Amino acid sequence: MFELTVETSFAAAHQLEGHPSPCGRLHGHNWVVALTVAGEELAPSGMVVDFKVLKGVLQEVVAELDHRYLNELPFFRNGTPPTAENIARYIFLRATEKLSGQPGVRVRQVRVAESPSAWVVYRP
Numbered sequence: 551m552f553e554l555t556v557e558t559s560f561a562a563a564h565q566l567e568g569h570p571s572p573c574g575r576l577h578g579h580n581w582v583v584a585l586t587v588a589g590e591e592l593a594p595s596g597m598v599v600d601f602k603v604l605k606g607v608l609q610e611v612v613a614e615l616d617h618r619y620l621n622e623l624p625f626f627r628n629g630t631p632p633t634a635e636n637i638a639r640y641i642f643l644r645a646t647e648k649l650s651g652q653p654g655v656r657v658r659q660v661r662v663a664e665s666p667s668a669w670v671v672y673r674p
């Protein structure tokens with residue numbers, strides 16, 4: 551089995567309402583996102599899937615979050631606070647949708663780092 555990972559980052563604002571710390575106030579982060587996919591077979595190209603394709607998918611998903619106030623987005627309303635956990639879940643779901651046309655490629659996990667010392671991995 552092969553696992554491939556691509557990484558990018560985005561900047562956005564959020565507010566963790568009710569959090570008993572400065573995180574409860576409006577503030578921003580540069581989140582670093584790593585998307586990992588898995589595949590069993592190689593195409594005749596010798597690749598599971600071209601890194602270029604994966605980077606394109608991750609860029610498209612991250613563009614939905616970049617320079618936004620995350621609390622305003624539909625996914626993060628109604629009791630889904632924009633934590634690193636929920637951001638990772640969002641990116642996982644959107645990347646899975648976008649890669650559904652790639653046979654034999656499945657999204658394995660999404661890692662979201664809020665800082666160099668704090669990150670989340672979502673792997674359902």
Ligand SMILES: Nc1nc2c(c(=O)[nH]1)N=C([C@H](O)[C@H](O)COP(=O)(O)OP(=O)(O)OP(=O)(O)O)CN2
Pocket residue numbers: 566572573577632633634635664665668
């Ligand atoms: N499990 C999670 N915990 C926290 C999250 C999260 O998404 N998942 N998010 C936050 C806030 O976004 C907050 O802005 C982060 O604050 P903090 O941890 O204090 O970050 P710092 O970079 O300031 O870290 P220090 O090392 O404490 O200075 C909080 N928790």
Ligand SMILES: [Zn+2]
Pocket residue numbers: 564573577578579
């Ligand atoms: Zn924060």
